[in-house]
Amino acid sequence: MPAPRLVLTGDLVASSALSHDRLSMALDALSEAAALLEYWYDAPLHFTRHRGDGWQVCLPVDLSALRAALTFRAALRQVDKTLQTRIAIAEGSVDIPPSGDLNAASGTAFTLSGQTLDAMEKHVTIADARDGALAATAELAHHISDDWTPAQARAVLPMLAPERPTQDEVASALSITRQAVRQALLAAGFPSLSAALHHLEAA
Structure with missing residues (x-):
């Protein structure tokens, strides 16, 4: 099979x-x-x-x-x-x-x-x-990610790695400040998405 x-x-x-x-x-x-x-x-x-x-x-x-x-x-x-x-x-x-x-x-x-x-x-x-939490989380994830700007997406992408880099490393790679990375991640709803992914993957 x-x-x-x-x-x-x-x-x-x-x-x-x-x-x-x-x-x-x-x-x-x-x-x-x-x-x-x-x-x-x-x-x-x-x-x-x-x-x-x-x-x-x-x-x-x-x-x-x-x-x-x-x-x-x-x-x-x-x-x-x-x-x-x-x-x-x-x-x-x-x-x-x-x-x-x-x-x-x-x-x-x-x-x-x-x-x-x-x-x-x-x-x-x-x-x-x-069904269940997987379907519900996907529904919320689509709603949050629909509003990403290119700048937010550039900050989010490397942070989706299973072993994610630091914000300083992302800032260096993108040639922007750490504060700009932090602001982009917050505006993109990444902290909530990251927490949801952590809970799903730990289940």
């Missing part, structure tokens, strides 16, 4: 209005976010473009799907505030081919994730097919 995994299925909001260059820029940002997550977790995500303006990744079940979803949102938002992706999270069996191409993969996690994305209301940008 295929092992249970987490699948994130996403698509770009209002992609038909994007030029070819902006669409490529958005998908490149998402691909780079997947590479960053692979580095953080030392695990393949098999980032795959899906249905033209869509994408998918697959995670081990012991990793945080919501942390990954926020990483994708921050990576995209830091490029351009007008770029948005919806993300649906599901858990279940998966069968990935040796090529790693998720378009050729199968399993309940892919089915549930796709169905959840299709059922999402237009204003919702993160949804979790699992």
Whole structure:
């Protein structure tokens, strides 16, 4: 029986209005976010473009799907505030081919994730097919992250690492002051998101 995994299925909001260059820029940002997550977790995500303006990744079940979803949102938002992706999270069996191409993969996690994305209301940008606290936290996370500015997203992105850097290190990397980092994180609602992620991952 295929092992249970987490699948994130996403698509770009209002992609038909994007030029070819902006669409490529958005998908490149998402691909780079997947590479960053692979580095953080030392695990393949098999980032795959899906249905033209869509994408998918697959995670081990012991990793945080919501942390990954926020990483994708921050990576995209830091490029351009007008770029948005919806993300649906599901858990279940998966069968990935040796090529790693998720378009050729199968399993309940892919089915549930796709169905959840299709059922999402237009204003919702993160949804979790699992019940309870996971679904509730995803709902709140989408509401908070929807308002991120590029500057806030740039501050949030490195802080989403499982072993996160100090604010001084982020400030140095971004060539801004520590106070600017702190203000950006507060304005982005990061302290509350970080606490929620900690509680979910410790459960």
